[in-house]
Amino acid sequence: MTYWQKEEVYDIEQKRQVQSERLITTVNRVYNNVPFYKEKMKAMGIEPGDIKGIGDLDKLPFTTKQDLRDHYPYGLFAAPMEEVVRIHASSGTTGQPTVVGYTKNDIEMWSDMIARSFTAMGVTKKDIVQVAYGYGLFTGGLGAHYGTERLGAATVPISGGNTKKQIQLLQEFGSTVIACTPSYILYIGETMKNMGIDPRSTKLHTGIFGAEPWTEEMREQIESMFGINAMDIYGLSEVLGPGVGFECSARSGMHINDDHFVPEIINPDTLQALPEGQSGELVFTMITKEALPLLRYRTRDITTLHTGQCSCGRTLTRMDKIAGRSDDMLIIRGVNVFPSQIESVLLKVAETAPHYVIIVDRINNLDTLEVWVEVRPEFFTDAIKSLEKIEKHITAELFSLLGLHVKVKLVEPRSIERSEGKAKRIIDKRNK
Ligand code: ADP
Ligand code: K
Numbered sequence: 001m002t003y004w005q006k007e008e009v010y011d012i013e014q015k016r017q018v019q020s021e022r023l024i025t026t027v028n029r030v031y032n033n034v035p036f037y038k039e040k041m042k043a044m045g046i047e048p049g050d051i052k053g054i055g056d057l058d059k060l061p062f063t064t065k066q067d068l069r070d071h072y073p074y075g076l077f078a079a080p081m082e083e084v085v086r087i088h089a090s091s092g093t094t095g096q097p098t099v100v101g102y103t104k105n106d107i108e109m110w111s112d113m114i115a116r117s118f119t120a121m122g123v124t125k126k127d128i129v130q131v132a133y134g135y136g137l138f139t140g141g142l143g144a145h146y147g148t149e150r151l152g153a154a155t156v157p158i159s160g161g162n163t164k165k166q167i168q169l170l171q172e173f174g175s176t177v178i179a180c181t182p183s184y185i186l187y188i189g190e191t192m193k194n195m196g197i198d199p200r201s202t203k204l205h206t207g208i209f210g211a212e213p214w215t216e217e218m219r220e221q222i223e224s225m226f227g228i229n230a231m232d233i234y235g236l237s238e239v240l241g242p243g244v245g246f247e248c249s250a251r252s253g254m255h256i257n258d259d260h261f262v263p264e265i266i267n268p269d270t271l272q273a274l275p276e277g278q279s280g281e282l283v284f285t286m287i288t289k290e291a292l293p294l295l296r297y298r299t300r301d302i303t304t305l306h307t308g309q310c311s312c313g314r315t316l317t318r319m320d321k322i323a324g325r326s327d328d329m330l331i332i333r334g335v336n337v338f339p340s341q342i343e344s345v346l347l348k349v350a351e352t353a354p355h356y357v358i359i360v361d362r363i364n365n366l367d368t369l370e371v372w373v374e375v376r377p378e379f380f381t382d383a384i385k386s387l388e389k390i391e392k393h394i395t396a397e398l399f400s401l402l403g404l405h406v407k408v409k410l411v412e413p414r415s416i417e418r419s420e421g422k423a424k425r426i427i428d429k430r431n432k
């Protein structure tokens with residue numbers, strides 16, 4: 001097996017030892033440098049000396065996105081500005097963006113996390129990697145960039161957008177790997193088809209997609225459209241950026257770089273840590289970061305953890321594909337619905353394209369759910385009868401999965417807005 005760093009295959013005891021040492025260092029660091037943590041720990045009656053190892057993790061306070069916002073922009077930094085060499089911000093998908101910082105060591109570590117991820121997906125220094133994540137305050141572009149350079153691959157820093165140019169570079173530069181959001185690669189593929197170019201005609205062998213939830217059904221569509229391996233990468237700016245978790249060739253969940261980011265799953269209502277194998281909110285404690293080491297950061301992402309060695313040889317904890325964010329979970333007449341569940345139904349239907357929006361409204365005090373999905377051009381007709389038949393079929397499929405009546409509306413090809421970054425899939429008209 002090829003791996004980037006030996007920590008990826010440490011045995012469990014060795015890893016717990018490393019995690020414990022690093023956690024103790026971090027707790028002292030934040031206690032002494034971040035008034036927010038000192039006050040929180042004092043209020044809970046704990047001192048750094050009470051944390052003797054990783055087994056004491058659940059004694060520590062949680063951190064939320066709101067805490068970062070309350071201390072905007074630098075209030076939770078644990079390093080002086082003279083040691084900070086980079087500042088990024090989250091995309092602000094769910095409100096005001098949060099600001100994050102990195103020291104030189106943080107950037108080095110980040111580069112290694114990306115190099116680990118890309119290595120596990122079969123990328124080598126012989127590859128030409130087209131980085132089509134946005135460069136700028138968003139962590140995606142520069143995060144991937146430093147990592148692919150660290151790996152030694154030829155990095156093409158095109159950033160997101162400029163779709164025609166993306167296609168030109170795919171053809172002329174012979175990129176063998178592309179990194180972007182799953183919705184953007186679909187947009188690129190669709191544009192190629194419209195230009196009369198076969199998306200399977202490029203030299204791409206692997207696509208590395210993340211920054212938003214995507215289903216197995218979406219993976220199948222991307223893989224068959226381009227004839228590539230489509231791999232999942234996970235991250236969030238508050239923890240690092242891309243490279244917190246990555247999929248290996250075994251495709252049995254995503255490995256978490258848990259020698260740097262210790263994961264827990266909690267029940268978001270009771271805040272109790274849940275045993276392995278149970279689904280809940282993912283929480284991270286960053287045990288090596290210098291500029292912004294957060295304790296028990298609540299990601300609001302929903303998943304399940306699995307420990308034990310992977311068939312790839314790595315001992316890094318694995319998590320299931322993210323079901324969605326708790327912010328995106330819709331509660332419709334008492335039923336919990338994730339957009340990813342709707343996506344998995346829509347993408348199994350041959351006549352529809354993977355472009356959809358979910359519209360939530362409240363009519364006569366009753367929540368309603370409506371899905372607009374595009375018809376594939378080759379199935380689009382004026383014959384209302386055949387469109388109605390497809391709508392009925394999707395409504396029935398959604399009912400059998402969710403137990404909920406969802407109004408389905410087929411819309412014309414290319415009428416739903418395309419995304420060069422994270423797609424916006426939910427329009428919530430309630431309380432407005
Ligand atoms: P924002 O929270 O403003 O969108 P980020 O750019 O840091 O800021 O986005 C991080 C979030 O993106 C994660 O918390 C998660 O919800 C989502 N995300 C990132 N990668 C993936 C992935 N591979 N699968 C599912 N969701 C992902
Ligand atoms: K190279």
Ligand code: ZN
Nearest residue numbers: 248250310312
């Ligand atoms: Zn593995």
